[in-house]
Amino acid sequence: xYVPGDNEWTDCHRENNGSYDPLERLAALRAxxxxxxxxxxxxxxPLLRQSATPAYAAYRENVRWHYxxxxxxxxxxxxxxxxxxxxxxxxxxxxxxxxxxxxxLAESFADARARDSRAIMLIIQxxxxxxxxxxxxxxxxxxxxxxxxxxxxxRKPVVLVHGDSHYFRIDKPLVxxxxxxxxxxxxxxxxxATPYMHWVRVVVDYSDPNVFVFHPKLVEANLANHQP
Numbered sequence: 001x002y003v004p005g006d007n008e009w010t011d012c013h014r015e016n017n018g019s020y021d022p023l024e025r026l027a028a029l030r031a032x033x034x035x036x037x038x039x040x041x042x043x044x045x046p047l048l049r050q051s052a053t054p055a056y057a058a059y060r061e062n063v064r065w066h067y068x069x070x071x072x073x074x075x076x077x078x079x080x081x082x083x084x085x086x087x088x089x090x091x092x093x094x095x096x097x098x099x100x101x102x103x104x105l106a107e108s109f110a111d112a113r114a115r116d117s118r119a120i121m122l123i124i125q126x127x128x129x130x131x132x133x134x135x136x137x138x139x140x141x142x143x144x145x146x147x148x149x150x151x152x153x154x155r156k157p158v159v160l161v162h163g164d165s166h167y168f169r170i171d172k173p174l175v176x177x178x179x180x181x182x183x184x185x186x187x188x189x190x191x192x193a194t195p196y197m198h199w200v201r202v203v204v205d206y207s208d209p210n211v212f213v214f215h216p217k218l219v220e221a222n223l224a225n226h227q228p
Contacts, residue, residue, distance in 0.1 A: 001047070003076070009078075070211065073122045079126045105150060119156055126164050127163075151183055168191065197222045
């Protein structure tokens with residue numbers, strides 16, 4: 001199940017990335033990778049796409065699926081400040097996509113509550129930079145505010161998986177904006193990335209109060225490439 005990232009379109013304007021038009025690349029990306037209401041792969045899973053709602057028909061990449069008693073959600077939140085702050089055209093794209101993301105986030109949490117899901121996992125590409133000041137992460141502030149409110153209200157395990165800054169970690173960086181207190185039912189997982197090309201296996205274990213159990217998997221061939 002593919003969730004888009006900044007390398008695929010946001011950053012394509014850079015000379016070393018081909019000097020493409022990011023909006024043209026985004027349109028091509030949507031046409032190529034999200035043609036049906038099923039995942040990619042040899043054993044496709046049925047997916048609910050946000051594009052099923054006419055008001056968000058463009059956002060086929062925002063998806064939701066259920067497996068067992070867990071809700072999984074893919075959201076199109078990308079690096080390079082979520083495409084905000086470069087040109088007026090990009091700012092307009094950000095505003096529309098951000099509104100769609102916030103609506104999808106709210107709908108997905110409501111769906112998880114209605115199903116009495118044990119937990120919810122959200123997958124995005126961008127590091128939203130929990131630790132930075134709001135003026136240093138302008139493209140992510142509304143998303144983080146909504147994530148805080150939904151996580152506090154959900155009261156069950158919430159996991160956010162992202163990549164972007166190439167630093168593997170599992171931590172709890174989401175805090176209440178009013179008190180600075182850690183929100184205990186939230187966990188962030190940042191995946192491996194170049195030059196350390198490993199992966200993370202996630203197991204759903206209903207006997208564990210955290211529901212999700214994480215197993216970093218180190219690829220032997222890549223380990224050999226980085227030995228002194």
